[in-house]
Amino acid sequence: MTKDFGPRGPNTVLTHGGYDPRDYHGFVNPPVVHASTVLFKDAATMASRGQKYTYGTRGTPTTDALCEAINELEGSVGTIAVPSGLAAVTIPLLGFVSACDHILLVDSIYNPTRRFADTMLKRLGVEVEYYEPGLGAAIADRMKPNTSVVFTEAPGSNTFDMQDIPAISKAAHAGGAVVMMDNTWATPLYFRPLDHGVDISIHAATKYPAGHSDVLLGTVSANEACWERLWDTYLTTGVCAGPDDVYQVLRGLRTMGLRLERHQESALALARWLEGREDVAQVLHPALESHPGNALFKRDFKGSSGIFSIVLAKGGQREAHAFLDALKIFGLGYSWGGYESLAVHVDLSDRTVSKKDYGGPVIRLQIGLEDVADIKADIERGLAALSA
Numbered sequence: 001m002t003k004d005f006g007p008r009g010p011n012t013v014l015t016h017g018g019y020d021p022r023d024y025h026g027f028v029n030p031p032v033v034h035a036s037t038v039l040f041k042d043a044a045t046m047a048s049r050g051q052k053y054t055y056g057t058r059g060t061p062t063t064d065a066l067c068e069a070i071n072e073l074e075g076s077v078g079t080i081a082v083p084s085g086l087a088a089v090t091i092p093l094l095g096f097v098s099a100c101d102h103i104l105l106v107d108s109i110y111n112p113t114r115r116f117a118d119t120m121l122k123r124l125g126v127e128v129e130y131y132e133p134g135l136g137a138a139i140a141d142r143m144k145p146n147t148s149v150v151f152t153e154a155p156g157s158n159t160f161d162m163q164d165i166p167a168i169s170k171a172a173h174a175g176g177a178v179v180m181m182d183n184t185w186a187t188p189l190y191f192r193p194l195d196h197g198v199d200i201s202i203h204a205a206t207k208y209p210a211g212h213s214d215v216l217l218g219t220v221s222a223n224e225a226c227w228e229r230l231w232d233t234y235l236t237t238g239v240c241a242g243p244d245d246v247y248q249v250l251r252g253l254r255t256m257g258l259r260l261e262r263h264q265e266s267a268l269a270l271a272r273w274l275e276g277r278e279d280v281a282q283v284l285h286p287a288l289e290s291h292p293g294n295a296l297f298k299r300d301f302k303g304s305s306g307i308f309s310i311v312l313a314k315g316g317q318r319e320a321h322a323f324l325d326a327l328k329i330f331g332l333g334y335s336w337g338g339y340e341s342l343a344v345h346v347d348l349s350d351r352t353v354s355k356k357d358y359g360g361p362v363i364r365l366q367i368g369l370e371d372v373a374d375i376k377a378d379i380e381r382g383l384a385a386l387s388a
Contacts, residue, residue, distance in 0.1 A: 010073070010189050011257040018069030018250065019061075032247045033060040058235065062243045066250045067219070073188040074201055076221035080234045081241040081249075085184065085204020088218025089113045090120075092200050093149065095233030096178050096226075099125030101148040104172075106163060107354040108133045108156025110182060114350055117151075132354045133161035134293075139168050143175035152198070153182040154191075155293070158309060158346040158364055160284045161354070162293025165300065169197025178226060184208075184337075189260060190303040199226045207337025208305065211252040211259055214338075215245050259339070259369065263306025267367040270375060271308055279383045281360050282311040306367040307336045309346060312360040312386065319386050320345040320361035326385035329370060329378040336366035341375055343382075 008016075019030045035056040040046035053060060059067075067079040082088050093116070097103055105117055107130040117128045131142055133156050150172040154163040169179045180200040181193040187208050193201040203209070205217040218241075222230045234240070271285040283290070285308035286297040297304075312319060324332055330343040346362040348355075367375060 013069070013072050014189075014257050015254055017072045017253075018065040018067075024061075029251070030061055030065040030247075032243050033062045034243050035060050057238050057240045060243060062246050062250075063241065066246050066253070069250065069253060070188075070203075070219050070221055073192075074221040075188075075192055075194050076201065076227075077224045078227040078231060079219055079221040080230065081205075081246055082218045082220065082234075082239050083241050083245070084216045085110075085202075085206050085218045086112050086116070087239050088202045088204060088220045089182065090116050091233055091237060091239055092180055092202065092220050092222075092230055093117075093121065093151070094237065095229055096180075096200075097121065097124075097126050097148050100127075100146060102127040102129065102144045102146045103149040103151065104129050104131050104139065104142055104147060104177075105151040106131060106133050106153055106156060106161075107351055108159055108161045109151065109153045110157045111350055113151070113153075113182070130352050130354075133163050135168070136164035137167040137171050140171040140174065143171065143177065147172075147175055147177045149180060150177050151180045151182075155185055155286050155297075158348065158362065159356075159358075160185075160286050160291070160293075160308060162286050162291075162296040164296055165193065165196045165198060173197070185305050185307065186301060186303070187256065187260065187305070189257060190305065191301050194221070194223050196300060199223050200230065204337075205249045206335060208256055208260055208263075209253050210249045210337070211256060212248075212338055213335065213340065215248040215252075217241055217245050217249045260303070260305060262369055263367060264304050266369075266372050266375065267306040267308060267365075268304065269372055270365075270367060270379070273376065274310055274379070277383065279313050279386055280310050281313040282358065284309040284311070284362070305337075307364065308367075309362050309364045311358045311362050314360055315386065316361060317345070320363060322385045322388070323361075323363060323382040326382045327378050328381065329374060330365070330382075338366075339369045341368035341370060341378075342366040 038053045070079040172179045179198045181198045182202045184204045201221045203219045205219050271283050274280045275283045286293050287304040330341045
C-alpha cells in the first residue's frame with residue numbers, strides 16, 4: 001500500500017524539502033558550493049575524518065539539499081546524485097552484480113540500459129536475460145540460484161507496458177535478488193517504488209525534476225538494506241554530479257508538482273482525443289481504459305505524466321517522417337520532461353522476447369506546457385500530412 005509523504009503534502013515537500021534557510025543566514029535557496037578540497041581544523045580531525053565534509057566527491061551542502069529532498073519524496077534511507085540518468089542506471093548495476101551473476105531485465109527498458117547490459121556487463125562475465133513486461137509473479141520461474149538483480153521499468157520505454165511491481169518484487173526477494181526500478185516516467189509523486197517492494201529507485205532527473213531541457217542529472221535512492229553498498233559504490237567510482245547541475249535540479253524540483261499536473265492534464269486530453277481518430281490505430285497510454293495495463297496502473301499509480309505513444313493507422317518510415325516533418329510546435333529530439341513538446345519515431349527493433357507488430361509506425365509524444373489547442377492543431381497538421 002502506498003504511503004503518504006509524512007505530515008506534509010507532496011507540493012510542500014517539493015517546496016521546502018532538503019534544507020533549512022536558517023542554516024544559511026536566512027537565504028531562501030541553499031548555496032552552490034564549488035568544492036574539491038575541504039580543509040580540516042587540525043591533524044587529529046583529518047586523520048579521523050571527524051567532520052561532515054571531507055572532499056568534494058563525498059558531498060557538499062548543495063548535493064545534500066537535493067538528496068535529502070529526494071529522500072523525503074522517495075521514502076528512502078539515502079540518495080546519490082550522479083551526472084546523468086544513464087549513470088543512475090549503471091552505478092547501481094555495477095554495485096550489485098559480479099562476474100558469473102545472472103540478472104533479469106524487462107524487455108521494454110530504456111535502450112541505453114540495454115546497451116550497457118549487453119556490452120559492459122556481458123564483458124564482465126554477467127549473464128543477461130530479458131523478460132516480458134507482463135510476466136508478473138511468474139518471474140519466479142526465470143530466477144536462478146545466481147540471480148542477483150531484477151531490473152524493472154514501468155511504464156516501459158516507448159510502448160508504456162505496465163508491470164506488476166509488487167508481485168515481481170516479492171518473487172525476486174524470495175530468490176535473493178535485489179530489485180531496481182527506473183521510475184523516471186512517474187516520478188515519486190505518482191509512484192513510490194520503495195513502497196511497493198523495490199530496493200533501489202532510479203530517476204533521470206534530467207527529465208521532470210530539472211524540467212527545462214538544459215541540464216543532465218540522475219538520482220539513485222535506496223532502502224536501508226541496500227544503502228550502504230550503493231553509497232560505497234558511489235564513493236569507489238567517483239561518479240558525482242557537479243554543483244551547478246545539482247542546484248538547477250533542486251530549483252526545478254520546487255515547481256515539479258505544478259508542472260507535472262499540467263503535463264498530465266494536457267497529455268490525457270490529447271490521448272483521449274487521439275483515440276477517436278481513424279488515422280490513429282492505437283494510443284499507448286496506461287491511464288486510458290483501453291490500455292492492457294490500465295488495471296495495474298489504477299491499482300498502483302497516483303497519476304500519469306506527459307509522455308505516451310501513438311500508432312499511426314498505416315504506413316512505415318516514410319509516413320512517420322512525413323508526420324514528424326509537418327510538425328511546427330513539436331521539436332524532433334530525444335529526452336523529455338522539459339517544458340516543450342517533442343516527438344520521435346520509435347525504433348522497437350531492440351526487443352528480444354516481447355516483439356510485437358503494432359501494424360504501423362509508433363510515434364512517441366512528449367506533451368509540453370503549450371496550450372492544448374495549439375498542440376492539437378500541430379498534431380492535426382502532422383496527421384494531415386499522412387494523406388497528402
